[in-house]
Amino acid sequence: MQTESGHQRPIVTFSRLIGLLLVLTLCTPAAWAVESGMLSITAEGVTAARAIFAQHPDQKVRNDDYLAMKLVAPEYWHYSLMKPDFETGMLVTRTYRITTNFYVNARTKHMDALLMQAAENGAVQVVNLGAGYDSRAYRFRETMPTVRFFEIDLPAMIEEKKRRLAEALGKVPDYVAYVPIDFNIQNIPDELRKAGYDPSRKTFFIWEGVTYYISAEAVDSTLRFIATQSATGSSVVFDYMPLGVIQGDFKRYPDARALSFWVAYRGEPFVFGIPEGDSATYVSKRGLKVMSDLHPKDLENRYLTRSDGTLDGPCCSAFRIMHAVVPSMHPSGVD
Numbered sequence: 001m002q003t004e005s006g007h008q009r010p011i012v013t014f015s016r017l018i019g020l021l022l023v024l025t026l027c028t029p030a031a032w033a034v035e036s037g038m039l040s041i042t043a044e045g046v047t048a049a050r051a052i053f054a055q056h057p058d059q060k061v062r063n064d065d066y067l068a069m070k071l072v073a074p075e076y077w078h079y080s081l082m083k084p085d086f087e088t089g090m091l092v093t094r095t096y097r098i099t100t101n102f103y104v105n106a107r108t109k110h111m112d113a114l115l116m117q118a119a120e121n122g123a124v125q126v127v128n129l130g131a132g133y134d135s136r137a138y139r140f141r142e143t144m145p146t147v148r149f150f151e152i153d154l155p156a157m158i159e160e161k162k163r164r165l166a167e168a169l170g171k172v173p174d175y176v177a178y179v180p181i182d183f184n185i186q187n188i189p190d191e192l193r194k195a196g197y198d199p200s201r202k203t204f205f206i207w208e209g210v211t212y213y214i215s216a217e218a219v220d221s222t223l224r225f226i227a228t229q230s231a232t233g234s235s236v237v238f239d240y241m242p243l244g245v246i247q248g249d250f251k252r253y254p255d256a257r258a259l260s261f262w263v264a265y266r267g268e269p270f271v272f273g274i275p276e277g278d279s280a281t282y283v284s285k286r287g288l289k290v291m292s293d294l295h296p297k298d299l300e301n302r303y304l305t306r307s308d309g310t311l312d313g314p315c316c317s318a319f320r321i322m323h324a325v326v327p328s329m330h331p332s333g334v335d
């Protein structure tokens with residue numbers, strides 16, 4: 001193409017090239033899940049966020065995940081936006097102030113609190129669905145030695161987790177059952193039972209940072225499995241996104257824009273959400289009863305407010321955390 005000044009203008013401009021690359025990234029099959037045999041980059045990112053907030057100077061905001069720093073791949077810090085300053089011990093720089101990181105800190109604290117409550121209420125099994133580099137099975141070993149932990153994740157993630165545990169703890173603990181499963185294609189009940197899961201016992205299910213990465217069918221069947229194949233009083237905590245985030249309504253969820261593009265670019269796009277306001281109906285149709293459904297403001301008030309009453313940082317608008325219990329009678333309206 002010729003311009004008025006007579007110069008040749010390239011048919012493929014730089015911005016078009018970037019746009020084309022983005023479209024190709026979003027449309028290739030590998031972009032619709034963690035690719036088989038690959039490691040989850042989002043699992044790394046949330047572990048890094050936990051590690052940083054476990055060093056927070058204010059005890060009220062700090063989380064208890066003292067193992068997270070040992071479980072993050074050291075090379076992660078080279079390409080992450082979060083940069084710990086190992087020399088001064090002040091492990092945060094300004095770039096940690098991404099709203100998702102505050103959310104992850106609040107989520108860790110909330111799910112830890114619910115786990116302790118579940119154990120006090122008699123849960124004897126904990127199933128961690130999409131465990132990534134979660135350290136709860138090891139951190140809570142002393143406080144709940146008789147609780148049996150199961151960790152489910154993709155086969156490559158389980159192998160990498162074991163390798164990192166062997167380095168961090170000296171050996172792979174024998175008190176955790178590792179269950180390699182792809183939620184999108186495999187049957188959780190069969191694989192869990194083979195690993196020793198007992199559906200007649202009270203169980204606490206942790207499903208942290210996973211639902212929005214997997215298919216609607218996989219979310220549906222997992223909740224139905226929990227509702228029908230665990231003892232009355234068992235419960236699940238999981239986080240989810242409002243459907244608007246998945247549909248790209250970034251006017252309503254402005255801080256989800258960059259995050260959505262980043263996870264898609266890294267091959268783990270957000271694909272599942274629940275329509276805003278429908279979450280209680282959604283879980284009750286799958287046989288569960290809502291105990292709590294926390295929104296960003298609730299999380300800020302409970303977990304992100306400093307000792308002096310000021311807000312440590314804003315919680316990402318794109319996430320909600322649901323805690324739901326297996327009732328003695330199935331709620332009416334179960335599909």
Ligand SMILES: C[S@@+](CC[C@H](N)C(=O)[O-])C[C@H]1O[C@@H](n2cnc3c(N)ncnc32)[C@H](O)[C@@H]1O
Binds near residue numbers: 033129153209
């Ligand atoms: C954001 S990470 C969260 C990890 C962990 N729950 C945490 O909070 O640290 C998402 C996890 O879901 C796992 N995951 C994603 N798709 C999965 C699938 N189809 N089957 C099993 N696990 C899956 C990933 O491997 C990864 O460990």
